[in-house]
Amino acid sequence: MKSSDVFRTLSAALSQTELSLADITLYALGTSCVALLGAYLYLWPYRAYTLPFKNLQGPEPDSWFFGSMRRIIKEPPLAPHQAWLEQYGPTYRYRLFFGSWRFFTADPLALSYILNHSDLFPKTGMARREMETILGRGVLIAEGEDHKRQRKVLNPSFSLTAVRGMLPIFYDSAYELRDKLQGLIEDPNAMASPTPAKEEDKVEGGKKVDVMKYLGQATIDVIGKAGFDYDFQALKAPTNELADAYRSLFSTSMTITPMAILQALFPVFKKLPTKRMRVASEAIRTTKRIGMRLLEEKKQAVRKAHSEGLEKGTDIGRDLLSILVKANMASDLKPEQRMSDSEVLAQITTFMLAGNETSATALSWICYVLSMHQDVQDRLREEVTSVSDDRPSFETLTQLPYMDKVIREVLRLYPPAPSTVRQAEEATTLPLSKPVKGRDGKMIDHVNLPKGCVIFVPIMCINISTDVWGPDASTFNPDRYDNLPSSSNQVPGVWGNLLTFLGGTRNCIGYRFALAEIKAILFVLIRSMKFEELPSKPQFEKKAA
Numbered sequence: 001m002k003s004s005d006v007f008r009t010l011s012a013a014l015s016q017t018e019l020s021l022a023d024i025t026l027y028a029l030g031t032s033c034v035a036l037l038g039a040y041l042y043l044w045p046y047r048a049y050t051l052p053f054k055n056l057q058g059p060e061p062d063s064w065f066f067g068s069m070r071r072i073i074k075e076p077p078l079a080p081h082q083a084w085l086e087q088y089g090p091t092y093r094y095r096l097f098f099g100s101w102r103f104f105t106a107d108p109l110a111l112s113y114i115l116n117h118s119d120l121f122p123k124t125g126m127a128r129r130e131m132e133t134i135l136g137r138g139v140l141i142a143e144g145e146d147h148k149r150q151r152k153v154l155n156p157s158f159s160l161t162a163v164r165g166m167l168p169i170f171y172d173s174a175y176e177l178r179d180k181l182q183g184l185i186e187d188p189n190a191m192a193s194p195t196p197a198k199e200e201d202k203v204e205g206g207k208k209v210d211v212m213k214y215l216g217q218a219t220i221d222v223i224g225k226a227g228f229d230y231d232f233q234a235l236k237a238p239t240n241e242l243a244d245a246y247r248s249l250f251s252t253s254m255t256i257t258p259m260a261i262l263q264a265l266f267p268v269f270k271k272l273p274t275k276r277m278r279v280a281s282e283a284i285r286t287t288k289r290i291g292m293r294l295l296e297e298k299k300q301a302v303r304k305a306h307s308e309g310l311e312k313g314t315d316i317g318r319d320l321l322s323i324l325v326k327a328n329m330a331s332d333l334k335p336e337q338r339m340s341d342s343e344v345l346a347q348i349t350t351f352m353l354a355g356n357e358t359s360a361t362a363l364s365w366i367c368y369v370l371s372m373h374q375d376v377q378d379r380l381r382e383e384v385t386s387v388s389d390d391r392p393s394f395e396t397l398t399q400l401p402y403m404d405k406v407i408r409e410v411l412r413l414y415p416p417a418p419s420t421v422r423q424a425e426e427a428t429t430l431p432l433s434k435p436v437k438g439r440d441g442k443m444i445d446h447v448n449l450p451k452g453c454v455i456f457v458p459i460m461c462i463n464i465s466t467d468v469w470g471p472d473a474s475t476f477n478p479d480r481y482d483n484l485p486s487s488s489n490q491v492p493g494v495w496g497n498l499l500t501f502l503g504g505t506r507n508c509i510g511y512r513f514a515l516a517e518i519k520a521i522l523f524v525l526i527r528s529m530k531f532e533e534l535p536s537k538p539q540f541e542k543k544a545a
């Protein structure tokens, strides 16, 4: 049929129904208005009216469409949440776009319940879908039985014994970083920051240094070697195929564009051949190709050890991947408990995402805080220089008391992952240890969460809660750990009465790795250099990815 025939047929049909084009347009407009009104009434007034926790207090949204979203994006991470907490108490509600609700709680009992019932409170479907595109279905994404199975096979990789075995790798990178920084400082022609130093910032024997950049290079080298026996040489070479692939993968997935939002809401848009999707697919191909090669090498080593009868205790490599492959191929592991190749590959990208930037951010905050508290830095230097060995044992390093307190205190005030979210799998009643005043003036001691409710877990707010830490909760004071308030025992964190590494069944599996890495790097740097704030006292902005 020709197009003119189609038009004639359509006109004929229209004339038969005696509808003009104007009628149809009016009809379409009318239907759209009714649909929009219906959607509005459902998403805004109806959802507000039927919300089981509508009696909770919370901020009025700035915009009927975006809710409080614009304020949350504009202000430093969790600044609005903290302000609302001070106004409404530790448990409240607020709105985001499309009239959706967020439930907020910094109540230790409620958080403990949420974090210890991960089957009832998994990650949100949208977060999982988004992360799965770049990570694959690794331990950060998996839920339920899959997650339990993966954690079981991964546990030996992150054990104390395994991390102890990685210490030489941490020291190697720490010394390489120290030498690089010393070289940059001593070379009068070398630039160590993206912008030149102002006149007042030129100090005899020192230099303006972009500390985060070099710490980031060191932590990439660490995760490469200790994670999967791969040498990125980030401290030596400006480019590396795998590092570049990860960089573009993580940056494309974290750049918020209108299309990215559309793709997150409606995954079908991911099929569009946009530049973002092309770059991501290319990067995924590279990470898979190199990951598969590393995995095959490890499997070969385990097979060889098996054929030589050396199954248990044989050291085929001290990195996370080697230990994981060995655990996954152990003869006493049931076949249905094993990870598939694609699951093992997903762990490599997961280590890279979860274990690099977090450690670099933590170390950067430590250097910043030390530069602002010279007395603390001097005391720390005194402690580390009193150690005669320049590569102390795991026990000596991890038991340096003042270093431990300083790291705890920085990770309390500046958690690299300041928040996370969970979603109620079914309608649940949540107990509160601190009742809050409802809109009707009555006290609320439990909250009914509807199925699908999104819960904001404010890691940073609980770390600086005055209910937990006392009135000086926001002050930097490493000595507070000499005399902890009993209220800090309620925090359901896996480490140091803090929520920095989360808690419950989905706590950070890498926290021992991270702490040993941070301690080794700090030990080496503080013995040989001093961190100072630039005399011009530049302002900086806190941002969260």
Ligand code: HEM
Pocket: 139, 140, 141, 151, 227, 350, 351, 354, 355, 356, 358, 359, 362, 415, 416, 417, 420, 421, 499, 500, 501, 502, 505, 506, 507, 508, 509, 510, 511, 513, 514
């Ligand atoms: C200072 C450094 C680090 C901090 C503050 C940190 C923090 C966290 C937090 C808050 C979570 C929970 C995320 C959520 O469920 O929403 C998490 C999970 C995780 N972290 Fe870390 N992390 C750090 C370093 C590392 C390192 C070095 C590794 C690996 C080498 C690692 C591997 C993981 C993995 C695999 C998970 C997912 C665990 C699961 O869901 O079962 N992290 N981390």
